[in-house]
Amino acid sequence: MPTELTDEQIKKVNHDFRRCRQGTAEAIINLRRSGDTALIPEILRGIVWRYVRPDAREQVEKASLETPLSTLGMDSLMMLEVVLDVQDALDVTVEDAELRRVTTFNDVSELLMQRFTEIHKPA
């Protein structure tokens, strides 16, 4: 459900996601404004970029959508940190059982797109 964001909400997104890859906060703001789920893969990539070790960031930049997230040196807690941020970014809640079925950027993005559309569908 596309909505206009208040200055306060924009400020919060910019603050909360300032450590993510450049452009991530803007993509989150655009997603919330437009409801364009095509932005989700890049948002996910920007958040993963934040949590991997600095020497794995280049790998995240280059990773194809078929790359399993586990190959980027992420342990299970890093994965959870990504999930927490993604849920905040998209304002969705993803169940643990759903997460266990996904491994690649593509899988996760598709799950998030689906959840986002369900939760934020037009009234």
Place this chain on the structure above:
Amino acid sequence: MPTQNSQPQRRVVVTGLGFITSIGNTREQVLTSLRELRTGIEYYPELERTRVLVRLVGTVKEFSFPELHSDEWTYPAAYTIPREHLRSMSPNAVYGFCAMKQAIAEAQLPPELISHPRTGAMCASGGSSWLSYDYMAMMLEKGPQRCNPMAMVASISGTLNMNFVSCFAIKGHSLGFSSACASSAHALGEAFDRIRLNRQDIVFVAGAEDCDLFTILPFVGTRALTTGTDPSISPCAFDVKRDGFVVTGGASVLVLEELEHARRRGVPIQAEMIGWGEASDGYSVMAPEPEGDGLKRAMEAAIGEAGISPPEVDYINAHGTSTPVGDAAEIRAIKRVFGNGRGPFISSTKSITGHGLSLAGAMEAGFCCLALQERFTPVSANVTELDPEFASVAIVTDPIDYAPRVAMTNSSGFGGTNVTAILRRWEEG
């Protein structure tokens, strides 16, 4: 008398110290502050946000914890805390990590001795009320699945021991102590026993506390804090005008080691711990027994275990929080143990550090090691009008040139728990 078959008593020495305190974040800074009576207490602007009169805090410098996410926390550049450890830490565990690094360096411990089945960690922290409060609010608002999964281990009172075991790969005994302001003194005593009883060879003793409004405000509620605003006047343990303590946080670590183990490694020995004692008041959950009954028995037990006589104690680092009833009970207890003579020199270093709560026992045992090794007697700051009731004991109100050989440190906590530890200057032979 030892029989032919009996093993000689194992002796316990201190081979490393680490300090993150209001009066310094290195051994050298702490030593200078103690010798030159430089206070670590200052005006704390955040208290202006609250409707209380308290204004002074023993602040921990060079650290900041501006928000919940640990990526935003800052600490001195000399340390590197890997993200995978930092994300489960509380502020007090961050202080503890840094103090631990110092103590490990002083004790020259290689990784294989830090992580060894005969090396343990006895820790004391009150947990992080700040993290508990903010994370709980987040769980209620957004749901626990959308909250940091490390929230619990970062918040609860076992945070220090749990994080230490993980960060330093501790393989020996690990335990947390929760006896309020005697917590790390209990940790010290337990560490001593475990080495003496041949259950461990090295034990890290750590005390740590957060230092923020969440640590301070509950003590305002107990009416235990001074409302003084000038750290050159307050707190003033043993002064007739004393009106309560100042809160501090930070961390202190001691490396306790079995004597022959330390000798074999060839590391410098800083002091010997020769005994400790503990006793409870059985009186009140908050107020000390007015005659210091529990503390008297703790001191007597420590002296007995150390195998010395009271006149051999040269210096007492008092609990000395600067509360009217607490200081009086402690001095009465000291008079009963040491008789009517002048007795040992007495000071409260809390008058320049603030009261470190769970941290206090380890911090002040560390100060005693410095006093013994560096041959000086810490002064009790801010005494301008000594309480007449204390005139007959040797409270050190001005610098003296005296090198103590045996030092005692007292700690008392809510519930009327009391611990005394005794340390002796190390002289080879």
